[in-house]
Amino acid sequence: MAARIQQAEADIQAAQARIAIIARLQRAQAERLAAKQQPVVRLTAALQMIVRRPLALALVQPGSISDAVHMRAVLSQVLPVIRERTAGLRAELERSRALRETAEQAAGALAQSRADLRERQAALRTLETRKRMAERDYQSSAGLESERALALGERARDIADLMDRIETAGDLRERLAQLPGPMLRPAQPHLAPASNAVRERTQGGPPPYRLPVVGQLVTGLGEMSESGVRSRGLTIVTQAGALAVAPTGGRVAFAGPYRGYGQIVIIDHGGGWTTLITGLLRLTAEVGDVVRQGDPLGNAGPGRPSITVELRRHGQPVDIVPLVSG
Numbered sequence: 001m002a003a004r005i006q007q008a009e010a011d012i013q014a015a016q017a018r019i020a021i022i023a024r025l026q027r028a029q030a031e032r033l034a035a036k037q038q039p040v041v042r043l044t045a046a047l048q049m050i051v052r053r054p055l056a057l058a059l060v061q062p063g064s065i066s067d068a069v070h071m072r073a074v075l076s077q078v079l080p081v082i083r084e085r086t087a088g089l090r091a092e093l094e095r096s097r098a099l100r101e102t103a104e105q106a107a108g109a110l111a112q113s114r115a116d117l118r119e120r121q122a123a124l125r126t127l128e129t130r131k132r133m134a135e136r137d138y139q140s141s142a143g144l145e146s147e148r149a150l151a152l153g154e155r156a157r158d159i160a161d162l163m164d165r166i167e168t169a170g171d172l173r174e175r176l177a178q179l180p181g182p183m184l185r186p187a188q189p190h191l192a193p194a195s196n197a198v199r200e201r202t203q204g205g206p207p208p209y210r211l212p213v214v215g216q217l218v219t220g221l222g223e224m225s226e227s228g229v230r231s232r233g234l235t236i237v238t239q240a241g242a243l244a245v246a247p248t249g250g251r252v253a254f255a256g257p258y259r260g261y262g263q264i265v266i267i268d269h270g271g272g273w274t275t276l277i278t279g280l281l282r283l284t285a286e287v288g289d290v291v292r293q294g295d296p297l298g299n300a301g302p303g304r305p306s307i308t309v310e311l312r313r314h315g316q317p318v319d320i321v322p323l324v325s326g
Contacts (some may be wrong), residue, residue, distance in 0.1 A: 001243045002295065003294055005117065019107065026096070029099055049136045166274060170270070187225070208293065212309050213238045236308075247311075249289075273313055276309070281302075283298040
């Protein structure tokens with residue numbers, strides 16, 4: 001359902017871009033039509049004046065028969081030019097009608113995409129309600145972890161410190177989970193093989209990755225942001241209320257408000273990999289949730305919200321673009 005919602009959001013953006021292109025074509029077409037209409041209008045007015053002259057007045061008009069023949073010859077040469085120009089004008093009018101029909105089709109597609117988005121958002125809210133009711137038995141443990149995460153957030157001086165603490169806790173949890181039990185001290189410790197946790201820390205590759213929201217990329221890794229700070233991730237401008245999903249699988253280590261960043265989500269992917277998503281207005285994920293790639297996490301705010309996503313490996317920012325394009 002989350003994937004269908006993001007598909008509807010992408011369809012809306014495509015329809016809006018299509019309507020903008022058609023509007024530019026219509027403006028250019030109107031300018032060309034106006035340029036062709038002016039001489040034709042003047043010519044039509046002159047011909048109407050000739051036609052409306054009384055026949056008796058034409059008979060008493062001064063001039064010889066050669067003048068009348070000359071006038072006839074001039075008109076016979078002008079008429080093909082008139083037909084050619086009026087034919088071009090008719091073609092321009094046909095193109096204008098075709099553009100108008102295309103604009104109406106694009107507007108209809110946009111309205112249908114918006115209706116599909118509203119329907120799918122309502123279905124997702126229903127699924128989320130059912131899920132929360134089914135997980136009621138597990139709320140006690142999740143509540144304890146949420147309190148610990150909030151206490152950790154209060155102690156952290158900034159969001160980078162919070163990420164470091166969560167990564168350290170995740171590494172420790174992985175190493176503890178890999179321990180087989182009590183082991184005798186080897187006779188030569190420096191020759192002992194590395195544990196599975198150490199091998200995982202040094203050999204683990206990047207997880208399969210995707211962007212959390214559909215939108216326009218405005219800031220890349222290392223670029224200077226509006227606040228004068230170099231970005232440690234990607235900033236995406238998306239639509240109002242856009243759905244944010246998990247870029248890849250993992251465990252939600254932090255979910256809640258954080259000063260200056262709105263609602264944020266931190267996902268521990270294991271192997272030293274963590275993802276930070278900031279700028280959300282509403283969260284549906286909670287601390288302790290195990291999410292798969294594409295599972296819904298929350299929604300963006302109104303207007304043209306900016307969502308920032310950072311991927312880190314043992315505390316160091318990693319460029320997301322090669323992972324997504326690959």
